[in-house]
Amino acid sequence: MHKPLLTALAISLTAPAFAQRTDYPIQAVPFTQVKLTDNFWLPRLKTNTDVTIPASFARCESTNRVKNFEMAAAHQGKFATTFPFDDTDIYKTIEGASYSLSLYPDAKLQAYVDELIAKVGAAQEPDGYLYTARTIDPAHPHPWAGKERWEKERELSHELYNAGHLYEAAVAHYQATGKKNLLNIALKNADLVCSVFGPGKRSVAPGHEIVEMGLVKLYRVTGQMKYLTTAKFFLDARGQFPGYDPKSPDGWKNGSYWQDDKPVVAQTEAEGHAVRAEYLYSAMADVAALTGDKQMLAAVDTIWQNMVAKKFYVTGGTGAVPGGERFGANYELPNTTAYNETCASVADVFWNQRMFQLHGDAKYVDIMEKVLYNGLISGVGLDGKSFFYSNAMQIKNSQGYHDTEPARAGWFECSCCPTNLARLFPALPGYIYAQNGKNVYVNLFVSGTANFAVDKHKVQLTQQNNYPWDGGLKFTVNPAASTSFNLLLRLPGWARNEAMPSNLYSFVAPSSQAISVKVNGKKTAYTVQNGYAVLARKWQKNDVVEMTLPMEVRQVVANPLVKDDKGKVALQRGPLMYCAEWVDNGGKATNLLVPATTTFTTVYKPELLGGVMELNASVPAVEVDAAGTAVSTVNKTMTAIPYYAWANRGKGEMTVWFPQRVLDVDIVSQATAEASVSK
Structure with missing residues (x-):
C-alpha cells in the first residue's frame, strides 16, 4: 500500500486571473494521518467497511449496474437499470x-476494485466518453440521454454528473493506492469534457452538479489549469433560465430547480434541488478559494447565511419539499412531509467543511457537527445495510405513515444515498483537525491520534473522550521537541447558549453551566476567536488539555416564522437531537406534551440501539377514552432517544417536536385517516 499522494504534483497558479489566492488558507489534516479509537465513530466506520461497502458492491452486481459496464464494453445488449446515473453507484462505492x-x-x-476498474475502462469509448446509457446501444440511448451526446445534459442526461463522480472516485483511489488505472480513465474523460466545453465551444450549466468539484480535484492532483478553468466555466454558465413561475405548467421544475435562474454570483438563497444546490455551493467555495473570485465568495457566503437562518431543520436536514427534493421558501420547514434527503446531508458536510477552510469560523463546524450526529447518520440503520432516502421529522400514526418514507430499505431504485454514505464514512477522520501554519484547529471531538507538523516539527495530538455522551474532553500534546503553536479548540455553539449560528432556533433557557479549560490540571484563561478557545504556548511533551462542556438537556424553540413548530419544543443534549418513538412510549409518540417546566433525567443504556443516552421525564399525554367520546391528559413517563437511532426497531409513531400545551383538538373521521394512510 502506497502512502497517500495528497500533494501528488505541485499546483501551478500562473494565470493572472487566478493570482489573488492559491488555495484554502486552512487545510485539513488528511484522514490518513488520523487514527481513531473512538467508541462512537469507530464502530460506524468499521460497519461501513465490513457491511455497507460489500453490500453496496453486491447490490451493484445484483441490480445489473455492473452488467451495464460489461454490455457497454461489448457494445451489445439493453441498458439494464432504470436511471442513466446508475453508473455513479459503482464510482461512489469505489471511492x-x-x-x-x-x-x-x-x-x-483491492483486487475486486481493480476488476471493476478494468470493466469501467473497457466501457470507455476511444475518445474518453464514458456513459453506459448511450454506449451500450448508441442508436437507442436511454430516453433521458437525447440522440446526441450532451444534448440533454442540463435537463436529464446526467452525463457530467456521472463524470464528476468518476473523477472523485479516481482521485480517492489514486491517493489511497498510488495506482493510476482509474485516474487515467478519469483524465481521459476530463480531457474530452475540456475539449467540448468552454469559451467558444459548447456551453451548458450541468443539470446535476458535481463535475465542478471533481474537476477541481483533478486540478489539485495534476496541476493542469484546464480542469480548474472548465470547473469555473460551468459555474459561470448559470443564469440562463427563468425562475419559478406559479402559472407555469412545469410547476417547481424551472430555472431555480437547477440553480440556473441567475448567475451564481447573483444568487442569494439556497434554492431548488437540495443535493444539486449543495454540490454547487461546494464547488463555488472551491473555485473562490483557488481563483480569488471575491464575487463568488460573497455569493456563497450569502447563500450559506440564508440556509442556516431560514431553510435548515433542527436535525441538520435540508431540502424540505418532496416535490423536486428541494429547498422550499424561507421558513418552510414542515414536519409531517419533511424530505431531508440523506444525500443532501452528505453534500452539506462537504460544503460546510469548505466554508470553514475559507473562513476559519467555528459556526461552519457547528453546522457540520449537527448534520453528522443527527440528520446524516439517521440515514443508515445500525445494521449498516438499511437506509433512509428521506429523513422524517414526524410519523403521525401507529401504521407508520409518512408522506415520503415510513421505514428503512436495503436499497432503492435510485440508490444514490447508500453509496454516498459509503464514501463519506471512511473519510470522516479528515474532518476532525485542520491547520493554518501555527494555528492547529480541533473541530470534532473524536477519540484518536493525529500526526502533523508545525514548522517542520512533528507533533502528535491524542484525544480521549466519551463524546457525545459525556462533555469531558482530554487532549494530550506530544511534540517531538518543544514547539510553539496555537491550539484552537472549538467551543460548540450549543455549549455557548447558541442553538444555531442564526435566530432560526434558540434555547428556551440559558445554561447555568460554563465551559472550563485546564492545562496540566490548572484552570486556564483563554482568548476566544471565531468560536475557538485559543491556547497559545510552547508545548512540551505530554502536555494535557482538558475541556469540559455542559451536557444538560435543553429545550429548543423555532423562530416564530416556522409555522409548523409554533408552540412546540425539540430536545437537545450536547450535539444530539432527540425524538420519541412509539416503542418506548406505550405505542404512541405524537400525543406527548413537554411543558416548559419539564425536567429530564438521563441514563446510559449500553444494550439499547448500540448504546445510547436515554432521556426520561414525567409529562402529560393526550388520551382518548375507549368509546372515543372523551379526551383527557394523563401523566406518563416519556422516553426519548437520539434522533439518529430511530426506526431501528420496526415501524410506528415518531416525533422530534413536542407541543408545550394543548391548543386545540382536530377531529378526523376514520375514513379521512384511512385515506391519509393509503396515500
Whole structure:
C-alpha cells in the first residue's frame, strides 16, 4: 500500500486571473494521518467497511449496474437499470472502498476494485466518453440521454454528473493506492469534457452538479489549469433560465430547480434541488478559494447565511419539499412531509467543511457537527445495510405513515444515498483537525491520534473522550521537541447558549453551566476567536488539555416564522437531537406534551440501539377514552432517544417536536385517516 499522494504534483497558479489566492488558507489534516479509537465513530466506520461497502458492491452486481459496464464494453445488449446515473453507484462505492483501503488494507477488496476498474475502462469509448446509457446501444440511448451526446445534459442526461463522480472516485483511489488505472480513465474523460466545453465551444450549466468539484480535484492532483478553468466555466454558465413561475405548467421544475435562474454570483438563497444546490455551493467555495473570485465568495457566503437562518431543520436536514427534493421558501420547514434527503446531508458536510477552510469560523463546524450526529447518520440503520432516502421529522400514526418514507430499505431504485454514505464514512477522520501554519484547529471531538507538523516539527495530538455522551474532553500534546503553536479548540455553539449560528432556533433557557479549560490540571484563561478557545504556548511533551462542556438537556424553540413548530419544543443534549418513538412510549409518540417546566433525567443504556443516552421525564399525554367520546391528559413517563437511532426497531409513531400545551383538538373521521394512510 502506497502512502497517500495528497500533494501528488505541485499546483501551478500562473494565470493572472487566478493570482489573488492559491488555495484554502486552512487545510485539513488528511484522514490518513488520523487514527481513531473512538467508541462512537469507530464502530460506524468499521460497519461501513465490513457491511455497507460489500453490500453496496453486491447490490451493484445484483441490480445489473455492473452488467451495464460489461454490455457497454461489448457494445451489445439493453441498458439494464432504470436511471442513466446508475453508473455513479459503482464510482461512489469505489471511492468509499478506496478510502477504506487507506485505513484497512485488504488484498481481496483491492483486487475486486481493480476488476471493476478494468470493466469501467473497457466501457470507455476511444475518445474518453464514458456513459453506459448511450454506449451500450448508441442508436437507442436511454430516453433521458437525447440522440446526441450532451444534448440533454442540463435537463436529464446526467452525463457530467456521472463524470464528476468518476473523477472523485479516481482521485480517492489514486491517493489511497498510488495506482493510476482509474485516474487515467478519469483524465481521459476530463480531457474530452475540456475539449467540448468552454469559451467558444459548447456551453451548458450541468443539470446535476458535481463535475465542478471533481474537476477541481483533478486540478489539485495534476496541476493542469484546464480542469480548474472548465470547473469555473460551468459555474459561470448559470443564469440562463427563468425562475419559478406559479402559472407555469412545469410547476417547481424551472430555472431555480437547477440553480440556473441567475448567475451564481447573483444568487442569494439556497434554492431548488437540495443535493444539486449543495454540490454547487461546494464547488463555488472551491473555485473562490483557488481563483480569488471575491464575487463568488460573497455569493456563497450569502447563500450559506440564508440556509442556516431560514431553510435548515433542527436535525441538520435540508431540502424540505418532496416535490423536486428541494429547498422550499424561507421558513418552510414542515414536519409531517419533511424530505431531508440523506444525500443532501452528505453534500452539506462537504460544503460546510469548505466554508470553514475559507473562513476559519467555528459556526461552519457547528453546522457540520449537527448534520453528522443527527440528520446524516439517521440515514443508515445500525445494521449498516438499511437506509433512509428521506429523513422524517414526524410519523403521525401507529401504521407508520409518512408522506415520503415510513421505514428503512436495503436499497432503492435510485440508490444514490447508500453509496454516498459509503464514501463519506471512511473519510470522516479528515474532518476532525485542520491547520493554518501555527494555528492547529480541533473541530470534532473524536477519540484518536493525529500526526502533523508545525514548522517542520512533528507533533502528535491524542484525544480521549466519551463524546457525545459525556462533555469531558482530554487532549494530550506530544511534540517531538518543544514547539510553539496555537491550539484552537472549538467551543460548540450549543455549549455557548447558541442553538444555531442564526435566530432560526434558540434555547428556551440559558445554561447555568460554563465551559472550563485546564492545562496540566490548572484552570486556564483563554482568548476566544471565531468560536475557538485559543491556547497559545510552547508545548512540551505530554502536555494535557482538558475541556469540559455542559451536557444538560435543553429545550429548543423555532423562530416564530416556522409555522409548523409554533408552540412546540425539540430536545437537545450536547450535539444530539432527540425524538420519541412509539416503542418506548406505550405505542404512541405524537400525543406527548413537554411543558416548559419539564425536567429530564438521563441514563446510559449500553444494550439499547448500540448504546445510547436515554432521556426520561414525567409529562402529560393526550388520551382518548375507549368509546372515543372523551379526551383527557394523563401523566406518563416519556422516553426519548437520539434522533439518529430511530426506526431501528420496526415501524410506528415518531416525533422530534413536542407541543408545550394543548391548543386545540382536530377531529378526523376514520375514513379521512384511512385515506391519509393509503396515500
